[in-house]
Amino acid sequence: MTIQLDSAPTIGARKATEVVTEFFNAYRRRDVEAMTDMCTDNADFSYIPFEVWAKQRVMRGDGKVRTVGKVIWSGLINAFPNLFNVVHHIDGNDDGDVVVACDIAGTQQSAWAFIAPQGQPFSEPHLFIMHVNPEGLIDSIRAYWDNAGVCRQLGHLEVD
Template sequence: MTITAAQTRTAVDYAAVVSEFFDRYRAHDVPGMADLCTINADFSYPPFEVWGKQRVLRADGKVGTVGRAIWAGFIQAFPNLTNVVHTVEANDEGDVVAQVDIGGTQQQPWGLITPAGKTFSEPHLFLFKGEPSGLISSITGYWNNAGISQQLGHLEVD
């Protein structure tokens, strides 16, 4: 994909970048996913939390730090991780919404969930912001964390 800074972008262009992002995710190409983002792209997965004794880790930060680490860890824990893109809707201002099912079979620990060889598939909603440069400047993802935990056999009671 060639990106030209002076080019005027349309909804179709922004949707194509997001579709390419999920193609690279499906191929487990974390560097390629990050290459579709600006150097300082924002990253937020509000449902993601890992509770420890002294702190809670949350997925808010930048694609280059938090995002890449989460994607790589997720792919490592679920080697057959895949995604099915149902819809990608965009506008000419670079706002993109994608409905995607993500799933896989757990082979290694993920957060506090020990591997039991179980499979999950959960709907996700992603919000992207595209820039006139053709790159993504913001990614936010939502899903039902309890649904994933239940499918993986991890039932937690506070």
């Protein structure tokens, strides 16, 4: 006798990559509201290299899209008004997992974290690992990049 377990619903690779492609299109338009609306209310957010050290605390890029993510995206767009991305590769599976290799670039016009504006451009490869749920909403965003490379390009060299 064979027992078949109900499997969790899936979204399909094509639909998952379409959702994430539209997310990056909204990012390219610098439309934080559209980016946020494409995510669940409780979507996880983790920008692994992101840290801002203050006198008595450290702000890390971990939390939820609608709190930490929205603040980081809005801050980036404010500091880099021409912020854009170029997607080089996007791949997904039927479970809704999507991997994106892209470059994010822009020219700094105002302060970003503790980096004073010097009018310098940056362009840095990023890797995003995202998940799209069966309803077609993003419920997890993780990103990786070389933060020291970004700082170097912006002329911010920190010495302890």
